[in-house]
Amino acid sequence: MTEPLPQRLQPEELKTLFLFEALDDEKLEWLSAAGRVEQRAAGTVVFAEGEEATCFFVLLDGMVSMHRQVEDTEVEVVRTDHRGVYAGATQSFVRGLDATRYPSSFRAITACTFWVVDAESFGERIREWFPMAMHLLEGLMLGMRNSQSMIAGRERLLSLGRLSAGLTHELNNPAAAAVRATSALRERVSKMRRKLAHLASADVDSEALMALTELQETAVERMVKAEKLSPIEVGDAEDALSDWLEAHDVDDAWDLAPALVAAGVTADWLSEVADTVPAELLADGIHWVTYALETEQLMIEIEDSTDRISTLVNAAKQYSQVDRATFQDIDVREGLRSTLTMLHYKIKSAGNITLVKDLATDLPTIPAHPAELNQVWTNLIDNAIQAMPDGGTLTVRTARENDHVLVEVGDTGVGIPKALHNKIFEPFFTTKPVGEGTGLGLDISYRVVTQRHGGDLRVQSEPGNTWFQVRLPLVRPTS
Ligand SMILES: Nc1ncnc2c1ncn2[C@@H]1O[C@H](COP(=O)(O)OP(=O)(O)OP(=O)(O)O)[C@@H](O)[C@H]1O
Ligand SMILES: [Mg+2]
Numbered sequence: 180m181t182e183p184l185p186q187r188l189q190p191e192e193l194k195t196l197f198l199f200e201a202l203d204d205e206k207l208e209w210l211s212a213a214g215r216v217e218q219r220a221a222g223t224v225v226f227a228e229g230e231e232a233t234c235f236f237v238l239l240d241g242m243v244s245m246h247r248q249v250e251d252t253e254v255e256v257v258r259t260d261h262r263g264v265y266a267g268a269t270q271s272f273v274r275g276l277d278a279t280r281y282p283s284s285f286r287a288i289t290a291c292t293f294w295v296v297d298a299e300s301f302g303e304r305i306r307e308w309f310p311m312a313m314h315l316l317e318g319l320m321l322g323m324r325n326s327q328s329m330i331a332g333r334e335r336l337l338s339l340g341r342l343s344a345g346l347t348h349e350l351n352n353p354a355a356a357a358v359r360a361t362s363a364l365r366e367r368v369s370k371m372r373r374k375l376a377h378l379a380s381a382d383v384d385s386e387a388l389m390a391l392t393e394l395q396e397t398a399v400e401r402m403v404k405a406e407k408l409s410p411i412e413v414g415d416a417e418d419a420l421s422d423w424l425e426a427h428d429v430d431d432a433w434d435l436a437p438a439l440v441a442a443g444v445t446a447d448w449l450s451e452v453a454d455t456v457p458a459e460l461l462a463d464g465i466h467w468v469t470y471a472l473e474t475e476q477l478m479i480e481i482e483d484s485t486d487r488i489s490t491l492v493n494a495a496k497q498y499s500q501v502d503r504a505t506f507q508d509i510d511v512r513e514g515l516r517s518t519l520t521m522l523h524y525k526i527k528s529a530g531n532i533t534l535v536k537d538l539a540t541d542l543p544t545i546p547a548h549p550a551e552l553n554q555v556w557t558n559l560i561d562n563a564i565q566a567m568p569d570g571g572t573l574t575v576r577t578a579r580e581n582d583h584v585l586v587e588v589g590d591t592g593v594g595i596p597k598a599l600h601n602k603i604f605e606p607f608f609t610t611k612p613v614g615e616g617t618g619l620g621l622d623i624s625y626r627v628v629t630q631r632h633g634g635d636l637r638v639q640s641e642p643g644n645t646w647f648q649v650r651l652p653l654v655r656p657t658s
Contacts, residue, residue, distance in 0.1 A: 186216040188239075188294050196237055196263040196294070206308060213304075214296040219287040225266075228284045232268035234295050241291030246284040254630060256283060268298030272305040273317050350491055353484035360480040367477065371470040378463055387457055391464050394452060395471040398442060402472055405443025416440045423449055429462045435469045442472040491520065506655060508544040511552065511586055515575055518556040525561070531570025539577045545584050546655035551627045555636075558620035559588040559647045565611070566592030566645065583634070583650040594642040603638070 190207035193199045193214075199207065216239070219225055225236065228248055242260040246253045266285050306313050378388065408416060417436040423446040424432035439449075449465070456464045515538065519526075526532050556575075563573050571591035578585045595603060602608050604625045609618030621636075628636040634651040 187211055188214060188216060193294075196239075198237060198263060198265060206304075209304060210296065213300060214294050217293050217295045219291045219293070221287060221289050221291075223287045223291075225285040225287055225291075225293070226281050228281055230281050232271060232279055232281045233298050234267050235265065235269065235271065235298050235301050236267040236285070237265045237294040238262060239292040239294055242288040243291060244286050244288055246286065247282075248284075253284070256630070258288065260289075268302070270320065271298040271302035272313065273320050350488060353487040353491075357481050357484035357488070360477045360484065364474060364477040364481070367470055367474045371467075371474070374463065374467055374470065378460075378467070381460075381463070383460060387460055390455055391460070391467055394456070394464065394468055398444065398468045398472055399475050401444065401448070402442035402475060405441075408440070413440055416445070419446050420444070420449070422446075424465070427453065427461060429465050431466075435465065438469050438473045438476070441476060444472075506546045506548060509547050509549045509552075510542065510544050511547075511584055511651070512538045512542060512577055514549050514553045515556055515577065515586070518553050518560065519575065522557065522560055522564070525564055526573065529564050529567070529570070532564065532567060533570075533572045535572055535574040535576075537574065537576040539579065542577055542579060542584060543653055545651050545653055547632055547651060548627075551631055552651075555624040555627050555649060556586075556588070558624045559649075562620060562647075563588055563590035563592065563645070565616075566590050566594075568592075580650065582653050584653065586649040586651070587646055588649075589644070589646045591643050592645060594645050595638065595640040597640075600638055600640070604636075 188211055190204060190211045193207050193210055194202070199210065202210070219241075225243070226232075226234070228246070238259075239262060242258070243264070243266070244258040245256045245266060247256050248254075266283075267281065270282075271279075378391070417440050420436040420439055421432045424435060427449075429435070452464070452468075453461055515536075519534070519536070526534055560573065560575070567573070567590055572589075574587070574589035576585075576587040576589070578587075599610075604621045605618075606622040607618040608622075609616035611618075625636050628634040628649055628651070632651050633655075634649060637648045637650075639646045639648070
């Protein structure tokens with residue numbers, strides 16, 4: 180472990196450290212007597228986060244790094260060999276903070292020499308020497324702590340809010356469609372039962388019944404293969420079918436025609452049917468076939484809606500990554516896709532926004548926290564949408580750039596004046612009306628990209644052409 184040298188720093192040596200350069204001789208004398216020089220071997224943990232904060236350290240020589248535990252990962256906050264930097268019980272002199280534990284871990288990267296002083300007596304002295312500064316500091320630090328915990332709370336709320344707003348909007352449509360289709364289906368099935376009873380009591384021979392059943396099968400097959408018609412073509416086809424049905428004395432022609440057209444049934448096909456089915460059964464037969472087509476269509480609708488619902492639930496799961504908190508190798512395109520799915524309603528309801536997805540086909544995976552990156556994509560895309568109230572083009576692009584993956588979000592909105600390019604990343608900076616923006620989106624994104632992933636977030640903007648660029652390293656930031 181350590182080999183504390185029984186060595187002191189002389190007042191004039193202490194004066195060369197920026198922290199102490201303005202102190203008078205008396206204070207320097209006290210420090211010189213109170214402190215000691217200590218050495219640590221390369222790779223030593225000088226102190227660990229959460230341990231009782233007993234010492235204040237000033238770096239005299241060597242390279243150190245500072246780390247913080249975030250969830251289950253250790254993140255390097257800073258690495259430096261700057262003589263005079265300090266760490267440890269740096270808040271011991273501020274009362275009312277219960278700063279009795281080290282807020283981070285401190286490591287010697289190379290062999291290091293520190294000037295070390297006992298925190299308690301150092302704190303006491305500082306309070307005595309600078310009473311007014313202490314009051315001001317106390318106020319400042321308490322204020323900072325409060326706003327920090329407020330920000331942390333907001334972060335979770337923000338992403339939760341965005342997630343649930345997106346989800347409820349998106350789930351609403353398919354869920355309502357499934358409910359509608361199910362009740363329509365129930366009605367059709369009961370009509371079909373009645374029609375069947377009618378046919379059975381009409382003394383139809385079994386051969387004709389077989390022909391009708393076969394007809395249903397072929398009609399359903401045709402429906403699956405039916406080409407999609409334009410609205411005008413649909414109108415024309417419905418008119419033609421109605422005419423045919425009326426000419427052949429089939430009742431409710433106007434009611435049957437739309438379902439038949441949707442299933443790709445043509446007048447020619449109906450004429451073929453008329454040739455195979457006994458004339459007295461034609462009307463019932465066509466009703467019968469139509470019910471089959473309608474039920475089939477409703478079932479397809481239900482299937483589509485429920486598929487959509489499960490796609491959304493999957494996207495939400497992917498998006499929130501509830502079950503994965505650690506670094507893992509991910510494909511950023513997956514997160515971008517699920518984020519776009521989540522924001523689909525917003526893009527759509529903003530009106531007139533064209534989405535251009537330009538996702539590189541051969542993108543390497545990167546080590547990342549997927550849920551956090553999804554927050555970044557959400558914030559950037561959200562901002563881009565909000566910047567184009569009158570519509571425009573939203574571009575999401577990925578590319579490999581040397582040893583980074585580059586993700587770009589572009590919009591054709593108003594742009595950001597140069598003078599604000601730094602400001603927009605500050606917490607609570609917003610140009611949006613109260614209640615619309617909190618000004619935290621970019622602050623959170625910046626921290627996620629730089630501190631958590633060792634990446635870089637930049638903006639380029641002129642009116643009509645704004646790009647946010649996220650660069651993420653292919654290898655995990657060292658910690
Ligand atoms: N794509 C963009 N085009 C124009 N201005 C932008 C764009 N992105 C961000 N800004 C500006 O940056 C400011 C800060 O953005 P930020 O995302 O941090 O907060 P916000 O969008 O105002 O609120 P929220 O916390 O809800 O995201 C915005 O108010 C806006 O003025
Ligand atoms: Mg925003």
